[in-house]
Amino acid sequence: MFGICLKYSNNKQEAEDSLHDSFIKIFGSIKQFKGTGSFEGWLKRIAVNTCLQKFRNQHFLSIATDEIPDIIEVEVDKNSITVDYLLAVIKELPERYGLVFSLFVLDNYSHKEIAELLKITVGTSKSNLSRARLLLRDRIEFNQESKKKIKTNV
Amino acid sequence: MFENKNIDELFQEKFKNFERDPSQNLWNNIQKELDGKKKNKKRFVFYKLFSGLAIAILFFTLGNEYANKGVQNQIVKTNLHLDNETYKKKTNERKQLEANFLIPVAAVGNKSSEVRLNSGNLITKKQNKSLILTKQNQTKSITLNSKKIPNTNYLIAKNETSISYNNTTNDVYNVTVIQTVPKVNKAISEVLSTNVSKVMKTTNSSEIKNKKPLKEIKNKGIVEFKEQQKSIEETVKTINEKEEIVEVKPSVEKWTIGLLATPIYYTSFTKGSPIDTSIAKSQKQATISYQVGLGVSYQFNKKWSFQTGVHNLDLSYRTEDIKAVSQVSVPQSAQLYSPHSENSEVVLIPIKRVSSIPQYATIIQGEVKQELSYVEVPMELKYHLIDGNFGVRLVGGFSTLFLNKNNIILENSLSPWEIGKAQNLNKINFSANMGIDVDFKISDKFSFNFSPTFKYHLNTFSKDMGDFKPYTVGVYTGISYQF
Numbered sequence: 001m002f003g004i005c006l007k008y009s010n011n012k013q014e015a016e017d018s019l020h021d022s023f024i025k026i027f028g029s030i031k032q033f034k035g036t037g038s039f040e041g042w043l044k045r046i047a048v049n050t051c052l053q054k055f056r057n058q059h060f061l062s063i064a065t066d067e068i069p070d071i072i073e074v075e076v077d078k079n080s081i082t083v084d085y086l087l088a089v090i091k092e093l094p095e096r097y098g099l100v101f102s103l104f105v106l107d108n109y110s111h112k113e114i115a116e117l118l119k120i121t122v123g124t125s126k127s128n129l130s131r132a133r134l135l136l137r138d139r140i141e142f143n144q145e146s147k148k149k150i151k152t153n154v
Numbered sequence: 155m156f157e158n159k160n161i162d163e164l165f166q167e168k169f170k171n172f173e174r175d176p177s178q179n180l181w182n183n184i185q186k187e188l189d190g191k192k193k194n195k196k197r198f199v200f201y202k203l204f205s206g207l208a209i210a211i212l213f214f215t216l217g218n219e220y221a222n223k224g225v226q227n228q229i230v231k232t233n234l235h236l237d238n239e240t241y242k243k244k245t246n247e248r249k250q251l252e253a254n255f256l257i258p259v260a261a262v263g264n265k266s267s268e269v270r271l272n273s274g275n276l277i278t279k280k281q282n283k284s285l286i287l288t289k290q291n292q293t294k295s296i297t298l299n300s301k302k303i304p305n306t307n308y309l310i311a312k313n314e315t316s317i318s319y320n321n322t323t324n325d326v327y328n329v330t331v332i333q334t335v336p337k338v339n340k341a342i343s344e345v346l347s348t349n350v351s352k353v354m355k356t357t358n359s360s361e362i363k364n365k366k367p368l369k370e371i372k373n374k375g376i377v378e379f380k381e382q383q384k385s386i387e388e389t390v391k392t393i394n395e396k397e398e399i400v401e402v403k404p405s406v407e408k409w410t411i412g413l414l415a416t417p418i419y420y421t422s423f424t425k426g427s428p429i430d431t432s433i434a435k436s437q438k439q440a441t442i443s444y445q446v447g448l449g450v451s452y453q454f455n456k457k458w459s460f461q462t463g464v465h466n467l468d469l470s471y472r473t474e475d476i477k478a479v480s481q482v483s484v485p486q487s488a489q490l491y492s493p494h495s496e497n498s499e500v501v502l503i504p505i506k507r508v509s510s511i512p513q514y515a516t517i518i519q520g521e522v523k524q525e526l527s528y529v530e531v532p533m534e535l536k537y538h539l540i541d542g543n544f545g546v547r548l549v550g551g552f553s554t555l556f557l558n559k560n561n562i563i564l565e566n567s568l569s570p571w572e573i574g575k576a577q578n579l580n581k582i583n584f585s586a587n588m589g590i591d592v593d594f595k596i597s598d599k600f601s602f603n604f605s606p607t608f609k610y611h612l613n614t615f616s617k618d619m620g621d622f623k624p625y626t627v628g629v630y631t632g633i634s635y636q637f
Contacts (some may be wrong), residue, residue, distance in 0.1 A: 002173070002174045002175060002176045003172045003173045003174045006174055007172075015176075016176050016177060016180055019176055019180065020180055020183060020184055020187075023184045024184060024187055024188065024191075027184075027188050028191070071160060072160070072161045072162075073158040073159060073160055073161065074158070074159055074160075074161045074164060075156055075157070075158050075159075076156065076157070076159055076164065077156045077157075078157070078159065078164075081164070081168060082168075083168045083169060083172060086164075086165060086168050086169070101165075105162050105165050105166060106165060106166065106169050106172075133161050133162070136161060136165075137161055140161075144156070
């Protein structure tokens with residue numbers, strides 16, 4: 001669960017706060033869990049919701065999107081990529097893009113669910129996702145480029 | 155190796171089974187917060203349950219009542235039963251009355267007419283022509299000049315009857331009446347005389363001159379007398395009925411039972427402290443507590459009722475800015491003892507006197523809260539000022555209070571510290587009560603009560619607390635049921 005909080009918070013401190021709040025919520029409403037669906041899933045949802053509450057009231061200017069292809073490929077050396085690096089890269093994105101990307105790609109939320117959670121439209125969610133992918137690709141490739149250069153230079 | 159990878163897949167693969175551990179402190183903090191919440195929850199649940207129950211009871215009884223709506227305010231006809239003797243007597247009287255109805259039967263003869271009843275008794279020997287009036291049911295035959303008169307209704311006049319009758323023409327005139335009925339039925343005789351005088355009037359000289367046949371007169375007479383009879387009957391009936399109807403005063407005696415909930419304000423007239431005189435000068439705060447209970451009242455008179463009941467009275471009283479000092483030996487102790495350590499006693503010192511505390515003492519600062527709970531049994535008299543749908547009564551009396559719960563708690567920033575029980579409270583004490591009770595009738599059986607009451611507590615403390623004289627002011631609200 002802390003992993004989830006890390007994904008959806010700006011930093012470790014915030015993540016810890018959100019984890020704390022999540023557990024308080026869980027112990028408080030444990031009776032409401034009726035055994036339908038997975039317990040783990042329920043816990044995760046509470047954690048995600050708690051984290052996202054911090055973002056809800058923030059306004060975010062969205063840029064008009066051009067047509068972006070759905071499938072985006074990135075040229076990488078898989079072995080040199082660590083999960084901590086990817087986590088950091090996501091954090092470098094504009095906040096909402098990062099949230100949408102994580103929710104969709106990492107935790108399998110649908111666009112409809114994301115729209116409800118973040119109080120945006122489905123269309124916005126989709127375009128945010130595409131934008132996020134593009135930006136992530138550029139970032140990662142740029143990083144990989146530097147690595148390439150280093151390697152070749154050595 | 156560099157390769158092209160779908161960005162989504164890249165992330166998903168790397169984030170598979172992504173877990174991290176938070177710092178150790180986190181769990182402690184969560185635990186602390188949860189413990190804090192539990193206590194509040196318990197209290198809350200209790201109040202919720204109790205008020206829910208009270209509301210449920212109210213709704214149930216109210217709903218029930220509205221289902222059987224019907225306001226009865228009429229004067230009910232008597233529940234006065236005539237005992238057999240009286241009933242018989244009255245029936246006989248009535249029968250007698252009926253028997254005394256005068257009904258004209260026949261015209262009688264002239265000078266030498268003799269009227270005999272029941273083939274024997276001479277009734278009258280009138281010179282003038284007269285109309286025989288006989289008693290119903292008492293005569294079987296009348297002979298007139300030895301001629302039998304048809305036996306329809308015979309009535310005889312007790313006293314004198316004078317009628318004029320034209321034998322030839324059978325005209326009847328100049329009929330006067332007659333006191334034939336018992337004195338008690340004055341009305342009947344009035345009726346009689348009124349109606350008969352009608353007959354008299356109609357059988358006037360003019361008609362006589364016209365010489366109407368007896369039959370007609372007779373019919374007329376009879377008709378009129380029958381009408382008269384009818385009205386006599388009605389009159390008798392009315393009189394008889396009148397005697398039977400007794401105006402029933404709505405029964406005054408009644409019981410009332412009610413559920414009450416009250417916010418109570420508990421404080422003292424003077425500025426002392428209920429716990430110890432040493433903290434008499436600290437800032438105190440009266441709190442508002444709640445009381446629930448059951449009240450029963452009995453109205454034994456139009457103007458007076460007696461009221462009692464059982465109430466649960468929870469009171470609390472706060473003293474602010476207190477430091478509690480736990481010491482090994484203390485020269486002057488308050489009437490408290492601490493359960494925390496056998497050898498030490500707790501002294502309450504107002505914050506300003508902190509400098510007098512020796513160094514080896516441990517000090518906790520906070521607010522002292524005294525919680526008391528009594529079972530109260532009031533006994534009061536109510537005087538009814540105004541009655542009806544909106545009632546106002548003056549209430550006065552006293553209550554007996556039985557001490558139920560007695561706690562002193564020191565509330566501070568860490569967690570409440572139960573200091574113990576006050577040793578200076580009497581287990582039984584009394585209060586003098588005074589108030590006003592306002593009553594609104596919701597329906598025939600239910601009413602809504604609203605009673606602001608002042609209660610001055612007497613001998614609350616077993617030892618002289620000097621300056622603390624507690625009283626409560628409460629507004630008792632509730633619903634009551636009359637039966």
